[in-house]
Amino acid sequence: MSAAPESRFITVNDLSTHVLVGGAGPALVYLHGVAPAGEWLPLHARLAERFTVYAPDHPGFGRTERPDWVEGMDDLVLHYEELFRALELDRPAVAGFSLGGWIAAELAVFYPDWVGALVLLNAAGLHVDGALIPDLPTLGGEALARTVFHNRAAAMKFFSGKDTPDERMRRYRAMTTLALLAWNPWFDPKLARRLRRVQAPTLALWGAHDRLIQPVYGETYRDLIPNARLELLPDCGHMAPIEGADAVAEAVFRFLAEVSPAAP
C-alpha cells in the first residue's frame, strides 16, 4: 500500500498548479474529469501500488485557480506540455478520465512524442451522431445520478453530503471552467481526423453502462487511433474511477504491462 500523496504546487505559465504525487515506479499521469478533482481517490492509491502517480488539478479545478487565459482545450494542451517538462517526465503513461481523457487525447495528438502510453477512460472530446452527450449542467439530483452512475449505492455515497453551499460553489466554478472549454462545441470537431497522429499504444477503457459518454465513443476512439484497443468494464457507468476503481486499476496494470514490458 502506498503512502499518503505529496501535495505540490508547481508554477508553469505563471499558474500555480496543484499536483498530488504518490507511489513509486514508472510515471503515470492521471488527468481528472469535471468531478471529482483535487482528491486522492482509492483509484489513485491503487495505481500508486505500481506507478509514481502524478495527479494535477486542471486550471480552474480543484486547488488550481482559473487563469484568464483558459478559453479552449489548446490552452490546456500547452499547459500540460509545460507541466510535463517542469516535472521532467519522460514519455509517461497518461490516463485521462472524461474531460481529462479529452485533454489526454489532444496532448497525444499535438505532442505524440510526449506520451508513452495512453489510457482513455470514458473520455470526452468526440461527437458521435445518434449518441449525443447529455447536457451536463442541466442535470441535477436524481437525473445526474442516473446518468453518470450505474451503481446506485455508489451514487448515493458519492452525492451524500454534497448539497452544501461550499460544494455548490465548487460545482458552479468547475462547470464554469467546463463552459469556457466546452460549451459549444462540446467536443473538438477536428479531433477525429487528427487522432491518426497518436503514436502511443492506447487503451480505450469504457464503462459498459456509461450513459453520459456511451461506449460507442470508445469504439470510435479505438477505430481512429492507430494502435488502440477497447476494453469494456462490466457493471460500470460513467463514474468508473468511483464505482469501478479496482477494475480500472487492474485493466490499466494489464495494459501497461503489455505495452511496456519493463513496467512492474
Next chain:
Amino acid sequence: MRRLQFYYFHLMPYPELPPDFGRKAEAAWVTPSNALFDPEKGHALYNRYLDELVEAERWGWDGICVNEHHQNVYGTMPSPNLIAAMLTQRTQRCRIGIIGNALPLHENPLRVAEEIAMLDVISGGRIISGFVRGTGMEYYSYGVNPAHSRERFYEAHDLILKAWTEPGPFPFVGKHYRYRYVNPWPRPLQQPHPPIWLPGTGSLETVSFAAERRYPFMMVYSPVEQQRKAYDLYRRLAEEQFGYEAAPEQLAFCVPCYVAETDEQARREAEPHLLWLFRVGLKYGPYGMPPGYVSERSVRAMALAGAKPFHQLTMDDLMNEGYVIVGSPDTVVEKLAHYTDRLHAGIMVSGAHWGDMPADKVQRNMELFATRVMPHFREASGNA
C-alpha cells in the same frame, strides 16, 4: 408634484397550451416542444397583441415596448426589431422601446446597430434601444457560451455605440467581434444616438455600468425592497463615483399592474393571469443559471438571499413583496406614489396584458389605468 412616464410593455406570450402544461412541463423555456405552437392561434395572438400596443398610444402611454426572447412560451418575439418595425408604421407619436436586444446572443452585433438605426430613421427618432444579456435559458437555446456573456455584452455595446457615433469606416478588433470595416448605413436620426436603457435585476456590475453612462436602469420582476436597493446603489454610485445627481428618468421599474374598481375585484380578476406569468411563463426549470452566466460572487449572494424561484411564488408573495401592483385605482396610485416619493423612480414600464389574460380584461385594465391612475402623475393634474 409627482411625475411618471408610462411605457406599455408587451411580452407576447403563447398561453394556448394544454391545461396540464404548467404542472407537467419541465420548463416553459428551451425544451417545451414547439409542436405545441399552433400557427393559426399564433396568427390571432400576434395581431391582437399588436393592436393592444397600438391602442396604448391612444390611451396616452408615452411609449410602447417589446423585447427579445427565444424558444419559450413566455414571450414569442425572437426578433423584437421586427415587431418594432410594424409599430413604427402603426403609431405616430409614442416612443418605441426595444428593451432590449440580447446583445451576447448575436453573432453579429453590427446587425443590431443597423436595425436600430433603420428603425430610428423610419420612426422619426422615436426609438429607445435597450440592451440586455438575455436570460440564462437563452444560452442553452442559442448555444452561446454563458461564460462569455458579460464580455460579449460589453464588447457589443462598445461596438454599437461607436458605430452610431463615429464616422465610418473604421476597424473594430475585439476578443469576440472583429471587423475591418464598421460603416453602417443608415446612421440613427437621434443624436448622438437613440437612448439606451439597461434592464436588469440589480447586480452591482450592471447598475454600475448604467450609472456611469447615465443610462436609465430598469429593474425587472423583483420585490420592491430589492428595487429600492438597486436604485439606492445607482444614486449613490452616480453621486459618489461619477459626480452627478441621478434623475428620476434614470430609474425605471417593470412591475405588472392590474386595476379594477375595488381591491377585491382586482385581485380576483388578475390572479390567474399573474400566476400564469410567474408560475408557468417563468418556469425556467434547470436552465435558469448556466455556468458562468453570473459571477461566483452573485451566485453566493443569491444563495444567501434565498429567494424563491418565480414558479414557486404565490399570489400573496407577488402582492406583498411588490413583484406586482394590483388593486383599485386609489390603491395603485398609492403604491406608485411610493415609487415616486420614496424610490425616486420616474419611469413605469408595465402594461395591461399579463400571461393568459383575455382581451376584455386587458381592455378594462388599460382604460382604468389610463383614466384613473395615470392622471395623478401628469403635469396638469395638480395632485399632491
